[in-house]
Amino acid sequence: MPELYVGERHWPVSTGSNLLDALNQAGVAVPSSCRAGSCHACLVRCQGEVQDKQPDALSAAQRQEGWRLACQCQVMGDVRVETFDPLKDGQAARVLRADWLTSSVLRLRLEPARGLRYQAGQHLVLWAGNVARPYSLASLPQVDAFLEFHLDCRLPGKFSDAARALKTGDSLRLGELRGAALQYDPDWQARPLWLIGSGTGIAPLWGVLREALRQDHQGPIRVIHLAHDDTAHYLAEPLAALAASHPHLTVELWTAAELAQALAQLRLVSRQTLALLCGHPVHVEAFSKRLFLAGLPRNQLLADVFLPRG
Template structure:
């Protein structure tokens, strides 16, 4: 096997040469800056093979688990197949298994496919046409569910919303690409307090992370905050209340604006005093996630202990 392959293209690499130098010599347009492993501009991902440990210095545990590495300081000694960090790979086909309402404007979409590896909390790119693609986080667990589950908000004038509402039916074929994202449990200390904060369909990845943490035997306290504008906007409440009742270390805290509870303010008030010792997962719209990241960091949380999945609406 070729020592270095970029996507499906063999790249010659000399002994002692870095991956970045080999890519540039081969005419690959690879971004770079410092060439010393500090700026992370040249970040790539190994889709096959294991990058040398020294080429992953400064990366998060989640990034390392996904095969990310720094080509500028990587001198491989075993075969690597690599791709740009945002390359979701080829589109795959899936079959719609179920579309069911969770609230007045949120549906659960479950699709089936074969031989697809992912981690709970990552996201997919759902493809409904060449010019209609949207990202949705996964609420399912790869070892517990025979399907991929997404929670999709149906916006009144949204093109994907209209497609899901008016076109998709059980048994239909569709395509997706991925997975992407580092918002998953890997790298969390099992005895560390784990805090999950989200609003709306930001619950989807948090539900996946929560289930994964419990499956992996997380021993520290786990608190899940879920916010919505109105009480009717909450969902999976029965499942989450059952988990909290069955597991002594799990607490479920719903918060709705119509009852005077803002999920960000509620979570920050409770979590700020213990922020320095906790791992955080934040999911929801940009404003919520950015506010929480800033305020938790100012309260003593390490940036490496904060993972986030910010939802940006399509134009």
């Protein structure tokens, strides 16, 4: 049987065992979230024989350094594992503000210890002690002097539970910065741009929207925010303020009760439209299907899903 080695410890595991499960079952605390290779919370450094189900999830440079996503690896032979240490491998950040935009959406603004180069639409793994979870950036690097995140705290979770207690001056650690599917390309400047988010899926789109406006996007921009009820449209006021000063920007606030009827009435004005979607997988799938039926070419849709906690 293969042996797993972590520090001074080693123990046998069955061939083909999931690496994340094998580590956690032995008491090695490796955080995880999506278990789909998307969130990168379970990053570990490996030496040995593992079969990686998603080799393209990490960059070539990361793989060369031995980093792997534990949830995507099967143990095929002896493996030495070094877990991600946020104190050594991460970057320090200080809480500037932690305020509630609604009863369930917490806005975190962080000041990193050193400058962080990122683009609108990317996300970071945040560490509170030994608890980690990825969150999309809602801030804009050229404009904001902080990193902003919108945390959905409706449901209990280790990170959201820890986040509720955060206050100004508290410390967090920043993990890996990931390039998400969402972005703004200056070549899109003249084309219709649709930004559709559900829940806190509007957070990265808020950054993308401001980046498009910063780059003087000329085509019409349509923003749709789907929320479970009217009280959950937590960016309604700032979106309305932007729409008031940009005539080519329209904002629509949908609720779950209106979704079926609103989707049925969704029409494309131009086949040159580009659509960026973000949120719960069920909502992203519903919007995607409707847009494809309306004639949107598949290569003109970019989507990033917020996977449920695994």
